[in-house]
Amino acid sequence: MSPIPLPDLPDFGRASILVAGDLMLDRYWSGCTRRISPEAPVPVVRIDGREDRPGGGANVALNLAALGVRTALVGVTGRDEAAECLTAPLREAGVALHLHRRDDVPTITKLRVLSHHQQLIRLDFEASLAPLAEDPLPALVEAALPHHQLLLLSDYGKGTLVDPQRLIERARARGLPVLVDPKGSDFARYRGATLLTPNRGELEAVVGPCADDATLIARAERLRDELALEALLVTLGERGMLLLAAGAEALHLPTQAREVFDVTGAGDTVIAALAAALAAGMPLPAACALANCAAGLAVAKLGTASVGVRELARAYRGGEWRTLLDRDALVHTVAEARARGERVVMTNGCFDILHEGHVAYLQQARALGDRLVVAVNDDDSVRRLKGEGRPINGVEQRMAVLAGLASVDWVCPFSEDTPEALICAVGPDVLVKGGDYHVEEIAGADCVRARGGEVRVLDFLPGRSTSRIIGAIRDV
Structure with a gap:
């Protein structure tokens, strides 16, 4: 695990993004169900509520607009009532529309019937949007590109993006990044894009089934290289996300969802938040962490729903991923805390199997x-200090457990045999160590005292140790 340095939420108003792709209308009819139909063994729903929401690429655009991003949308609709229902909320949100309207196809519409917040059935009204003659999208995209910082392609396999390669080449020729939410088993169509955001199933449809994470990472890295992509962000459902970027180690971001209510449109939210963050100047790992946060909010809502900038800011600042920091982020965060007059305490250890002695010590x-x-x-x-067979739990698991303790504010890994360099960089007000150490023996003590800080030694609870727990387990 490589904890991510997270800057403050950026000013999304500086970002300008062009979305191109499949557009659809998501319809929700809801009502009570109290009996089974006498005509067939199906529930009878008495409809008393109707709601229309933009879906597909339109939902991506709406998510961007909700974050304050200047957004334009290119796509294809029919000339029908559904098209008007689709475009009205987009105009209201300030999305600039560059649409090709066709008389020969309906606007794609997905009708979901719900009762007591449970989806009973979905009815799809659609025909292929693939162009019958000249593809209208390249000209529409080309005209809009000079006014934007990033091109986002939302492919739902409905035919709008019949030739995404042309769009990617035109954007890259202008030096613009291209993010793609892909579809189908031919990812070569997206060669040269900046980043793709497949889910695990979509990725495995291209690279084959992956029995474990190591296989998944190896095959995804090979695919990224073959397609000349800068990165792949693979969404893993309840396991979060996996970022594979050129020249960097694979980065796993655990899910931030507290409650999964409806996954509809979650992928739209992920790529919208990611694109907004990148266009506003966030580095890629931090932008992915923000997108992960937005996904956790999206799946707690019913249907295709956008995530507003205020709720995203609250979740981003208050979430547990703000607890897991790397060295640079920790130094910055501690400096901010001390500027507010807060007294910062620091300690260190392996914390391989967390027990009551650790908990009491950290509370003290x-x-x-x-x-x-x-x-x-x-x-x-840990292996160098404790020998082969240790740690029992990997650093990712150990840090996650520590982050869940009420007494702990920030957790940071270090790779050296002692944390002296990290302690000297952080400069805590109080450095604490447990056991029978003398102050002079504690790594980093000289740095802390030279800055006017304090070094303290605390007692551990007697008879509590990781080694003793491991020994007891082995004796069983």
Whole structure:
């Protein structure tokens, strides 16, 4: 695990994004169900509520607009009532529309019938949007590109993006990044794009079934290289996301969803938040963390729904991913805390199997100040200190458990044998170590005292240790 340095939420108003792709109308009819039809063994729904929402690429555009991004949309609709229902909320949200309207096809519409917030059936009204003659999209995209910083392609396999390669080439020729939400088993269509956001199933349809994460990562990296992509962001459902970027280690972002209510449109929210963050200047790993946060909010809503900038800001600032920081982010965060007059306490350890002795010790440490930083040995560091067979739990799991403690504010890994360099960079007000150490033996003590800080030694609870727990398990 490589914890992500997360800057503050960017000013999305600086971003300008062009969305092109399949557009559709999501319809929701809802009502009570109290009996079974005498005509067939199906429930009878008495409809008392109707709602229309933009879907597909239109939902992506609406998500961008909800974040304050200047947004334009290119796509194809019919000339019908559904098209008017689709475009009205987009205009109201300030999305600039560059649409090709056809008389020979209906606007794609998906009608969902719900009762007690459960979907009973979905009815699709659609025909292929593939052009019968000249493809209208390249000209529409070409005309709009000079006014935007990023091109986002939303492919639902409905025929609008019959030749995404032309669009990618035109955007890249202008030096613009291209993000693609892909569809189908031929990802060569997206060669040269900046980043693709397939889910695991979509990726495996291209690279084959992957029995484990190592296989998935290896095949995804090979695909990224073959297609000359800068990155792949693979969504893993309840397991979160996996970022594979050129020249960097694979980065797993655990899910931030607290409750999964409806996954409809979650992919739209992910790519919209990611595109907005990148266009507003966030680095890729932090932008992916923000998109992960937005996805957690989206799946807690019913149907295709956008995530507003205020709720995203609240979740982003308050979520547990703000607890897991790398060195640079930790130094920045601690500096902000001290500027607010907060007293920062820091300690370190392996914390391989967390037990009551650890919990009591961390509570004592936290009581010495306003914030507690825990530095954690990475796996190689633990192995050098404790020998083969350790750690029992990997650094990702150890950090996640520590992050869940009320006493802990920030967790940061280190790879050296001692945390001295990290402690000196952070400069805590109080450095704490547990056990029978003398102050002079504690790594980083000299740096802390030179800055006027305090070094404290706290007692561990007697008889509690990870080694003792491991020994007891082995004796069973």
